Amino acid sequence: MSIIGLPIAVAILVVVIMLARKLGTIVVTFMSWRKSAIIAGVYLLGLILSVVIAAVLPNHGFGLMERSHTGGGIQKGNVWTTSYSIRTQKDFESQPGLYLNSRQTFKIDQRAVKLGFAPNPGHFQIYVEQKEADDGKIDVSTYSTPFYVGETDYTKLLQPPKVIFQDGLLVIEPVQQTLTLKLFKSNFTQSQFEGKNAVNLQNGLSSSFGWSEVLLRVPKSMKIDKGQNYLQYLDKD
Amino acid sequence: MSLNNNLLSIASRQYVYKxxxxxxxxxxxxxxxxxxxLFSLSGIQSMSSVSETLRVNVKYFSADIIISFTFIWIFFMSLRLTSINxxxxxxxxxxxxxxxxxxxxGLLLTTIIFGSISSSLMGFVLKIIxxxxxxxxxxxxxxxxxxFSDILLGIITTGLYMTLIASMGYLLGILIQIHVLFVVLYPAALFGLEKVNPQMLKLSFDFFASETSPLLFAIRIILSSLIVFSLSCLLSNRMEVRK
Amino acid sequence: MTVIQGENLTKSYGKTLALDNLTFQIEENKLTGLIGRNGAGKTTLLKLIAGYLKPSRGEINVFSHNPFDSLQVSANIIFIDNHMAFPTAFSLDDILTEVAHYYQNWNAKLAHGLFDYFSFNPKQRHGSLSKGNQSTFNMIIGLAARCPLTIFDEPTSGMDSAVRKDFYRALLKDYLEYPRTIILSSHLLSEVEDILEDILLLRDGTKCLHQSVLELKEYALGLKGPKQTVLERLKGQEILHTEEFAQGSLYAVIKNQGLTSQQFLKHEDLELLPVSLEDLCIYLTGNAKGGIDHVFKQ
Amino acid sequence: MILNSDSMKPIYIQISEWLETEILRANLKEGERIYSQYQLAEMFNINPATAAKGLNILVDETIAYKKRGLGLFVAPNAKQFILHKRRSQVLKQLINEIVLEAKHLDVKETELMDLIHQVFNEIEEDKE
Incomplete structure (x- = not known):
């Protein structure tokens, strides 16, 4: 809070508290101290009950589960290393920290397809793997590395890029997406001892965007214009 | 006439009365x-991050506002306890x-227990809503x-902060009894300190808020509150009992 | 036994001197009236006794303790005045219950008896009572507490005369049933003189006199008659007050020094009149300027 | 009986006189216990010290005597004593006042005697 905002907020609060006290003195003329004590007890019991209720509420429906990505726990701190290490790995399926967004298969008639890409697909890493056989199909899998806001992993909420195959042209289009997230933060009286107190609270709230990865598995004999320098070939050897 | 009324028995009778x-x-x-x-329902903090294709708007929820309000409430409660009335x-x-x-x-400590439990648990009402x-x-x-352990830690920390704040409010109340001008002087001194030496205020704030060991934190708060309360008692001895 | 002992007691507020070198003693189980005009220092003295104020000079002892900020003394005193305050959370009924915990001699039967007699509404709040009813309620607490030292500072302010009468009667009856040291400050001396044992008369912060009511009643004589005769008779007497009330007639108040009324009555033209305590106190504490009439003579 | 606090007579004397009258009227009989100072204080709404002084007069005049720990009792012959005292003292004082007043009003001695005769007769007639 800024140095100007603080006194204003305090002033508003003072007014609120004055009002509350006025209210208290009005209420008190109708209430004996016994009733007040009972109300205090009921209030406290209600609050304790709320903890119990919160504990037993079923956890389905939450958009963000504690761990939404596949393949084991990728901590927020490891997001970047994970993203980089993918490139050296060959087996995407067993790669920890990668979340499979979508999988599509397109049939091709031609033996050779010229793969074309929509303009500016820069935020994807596109990997190409040639299959053992010629089955006339292109498998397109899209993956995502972990996306974090603070401590929360929201990778699962990301929409996969749109993949269209038409007239020998493969179009991978990013989807414009707006995510609204509601996250819980521990009270500052708790977070103080997690090394994230009120003073450096802001640090705990940074978001980190991961990467979208696209894996194309193409028939063995398919020709691809190797001139596309954003393509990365995964060689089986 | 009996002169065997000891301090603690009278004080505890007063405590129940109060x-x-x-x-x-x-x-x-x-x-x-x-x-x-109600304020907390719109989030205590929001943040958005934007990339070319993705926009993430995040709202954070916690009982922070509820706890802060409770802090101010206890300040005024303790201030009121020192009033002439x-x-x-x-x-x-x-x-x-x-x-x-x-x-x-004693009354303040009871109030603090009630306030710290209720403000910390109010976060769950927020979650249920x-x-x-x-x-x-x-x-x-x-x-x-x-x-459970987090809740307990939160309640205890809230209570400790409230104790410190209550002791400050109590001191201010006593100072006002000594001279009304302290109503203005107290905050003015704080702001003056901020202007002259911003580091000092931050340091004293960090002294409590940056302590990450619960035990050290508790010791710091308890000792400071004791000092402030004792100071209040000593200062009140300068005055006549009742005019 | 001496309950209260003041030695050269002086209290000043800034430059104003409220009490000046007051030395006095109050004995146990006496009902003493503290009398004086407004500003004579009655309330200051009572607050010194109750331990609310610190003497500027001199010493005060209550139950052989310095009362200032003393818990021991406080536990044995109740101070009834119209500044008594009770929490708004308490109804009158609650107050009677709560206050009882503080006083070991508390007489709940008396408290509730008086409460019902004066038809208080148990659910009402102390703050919303009229001034007179507040005084009446405070008085109930003062009586029921049965403290070894009970102080009433102008307890009847705002009460109507019927309630005042009831109060004095209740005070006396409870005092007879449970004798204790009581100090009653009042400026309506005529109402209380019969129930008092002693009178401590203050004048401008000093002790004017401290005597039993019985002595005080015989302290002075009033003499009415032709001016010349009266003046002749007054030779060698201590004159407290003179007043010319008609042409050539004089009313004089003199100190009663062993003169029996017979001696005066033998003189035909003189009339002997009793001097009420109230008048006597006014004469003793009055200023020397010749009374209010003096103002109009100018 | 209601005390007259404005009277020239101090209250404690009014108390002792009232007790004497009670003895004369045989409301208090010889050998009976007399009210304590506290009872009197309550009856007349006066401080017990005042009542005690009234009682002391009775003791001093041997109208009453003290029994240790039991209180005051009406002495034997108290009634006689009171009658005697009233005749010799009270009546005399009243007459004293009458004579003074008569002198004041220029009433002759014989005139006063006639007046007394007249009043005597009137009261006797009323009785019959």
Whole structure:
């Protein structure tokens, strides 16, 4: 809070508290101290009950589960290393920290397809793997590395890029997406001892965007214009 | 005539009396906490991150506002306990200054226990409201479910902060009794300090707020509060009992 | 036994001297009236006794303790005045219950008896009572507490005369049933003189006199008659007050020094009149300027 | 009986006189216990010290005697004593006042005697 905002907020609060006290003195003329004590007890019991209720509420429906990505726990701190290490790995399926967004298969008639890409697909890493056989199909899998806001992993909420195959042209289009997230933060009286107190609270709230990865598995004999320098070939050897 | 009335028995009688007398404080506390809860429903902090294709708007929810409001409430509660009116009420019946201070501190500690538990648990009311009233697919499960040890730690820390704040309010109240000008002087001194040496205020704030060891934190708060309360008692000895 | 002992007691507020070198003693189980005009220092003295104020000079002892900020003394005193305050959370009924915990001699039967007699509404709040009813309620507490030292500072302010009468009667009856040291400050001396044992008369912060009511009643004589005769008779007497009330007639108040009324009555033209305590106190504490009439003579 | 606090007569004397009258009227009989100072204080709404002084007069005049720990009792012959005292003292004082007043009003001695005769006769007639 800024140095100007603080006194204003305090002033508003003072007014609120004055009002509350006025209210208290009005209420008190109708209430004996016994009733007040009972109300205090009921209030406290209600609050304790709320903890119990919160504990037993079923956890389905939450958009963000504690761990939404596949393949084991990728901590927020490891997001970047994970993203980089993918490139050296060959087996995407067993790669920890990668979340499979979508999988599509397109049939091709031609033996050779010229793969074309929509303009500016820069935020994807596109990997190409040639299959053992010629089955006339292109498998397109899209993956995502972990996306974090603070401590929360929201990778699962990301929409996969749109993949269209038409007239020998493969179009991978990013989807414009707006995510609204509601996250819980521990009270500052708790977070103080997690090394994230009120003073450096802001640090705990940074978001980190991961990467979208696209894996194309193409028939063995398919020709691809190797001139596309954003393509990365995964060689089986 | 009997002169065997000892300090503690009188102070505890006063404590019970004051507890009943100030029971109406619960209404203002509930009012303030519910108000803070309503404020909290729009989030305590929001953040957005944008990339070319993705925009993430995040709202954070916690009981921070509720706890902060409760802090201010306890400040005014302790301030009120030093008012002339409260003093007159004390001296209407059996008392001396020390027993009056002791019973006030006892009352404040009880209030603090109530305030710290209620403000910390109010966060779960917030969560339950969010669970049913908001689109759950936007809500993160992280931190939704209660963890007993965390709650306990939160309550104790809240209580400790409240103790410190209550001691400050009590001191201010006594100072105002000595001279009304302290109403202005107290905050003015703080702001003056901020202007002259911003580091010092931050340091004293960090002294409590940056301590990450619960034990050290508790020791710091308890010692500081004791010092401030003792100072209040000493200062009040300069005055006449009741005018 | 001496309950209260003041030695050269002086209290000043800034430059104003409220009490000046007051030395006095109050004995146990006496009902003493503290009498004086407004500003004579009655309330200051009572607050010194109750331990609310610190003497500027001199010493005060209550139950052989310094009362200032003393818990021991406080536990044995109740101070009834119209500044008594009770929490708004308490109804009158609650107050009677709560106050009882503080006083070991508390007489709940008396408290509730008086409470019902004066038809208080148990659910009402102390703050919303009229001034007179507040005084009446405070008085109930003062009586029921049965403190070894009970102080009433102008307890009847705002009460109507019927309630005042009831109060004095209640005070006396409870005092007879449970004798204790009681100090009653009042400026309506005529109402209380019969129930008092001693009178401590203050004048400008000093002790004017401290005597039993019985002695005080015989302290002075009033003499009415032709001016010349009266003046002749007054030779060698201590004159407290003179007043010319008609042409050539004089009313004089003199100190009663063993003169029996017979001696005066033998003189035909003189009339002997009793001097009420109230008048006597006014004469003793009055200023030397010749009374209010003096103002109009100018 | 209601005390007259404005009277020239101090209250404690009014108390002792009232007790004497009670003895004369045989409301208090010889050998009977007399009211304590506290009972009197309550009856007349006066301080017990005042009542005690009234009782002391009775003791001093041997109208009453003290029994240790039991209180005051009406002495034997108290009634006679009171009658005697009233005749010799009270009546004399009253007459004293009458004579003074008569002198004041220029009433002759014989005139006063006639007046007394007249009043005597009137009261006798009323009785019959």
């Amino acid at each position: 507890l009943k007398a100030n029971s109406s404080g619960v209404y203002s506390l509930i009012f303030i906490q519910v108000l803070a809860l 409260s003093k007159t009420m004390d001296f209407t019946l059996v008392t001396n200054r020390l027993s009056s201070h002791l019973s006030n501190i 969010m669970y049913f009233a908001f689109d759950r697919s936007q809500i993160g499960v992280n931190g939704f479910y209660p963890v």
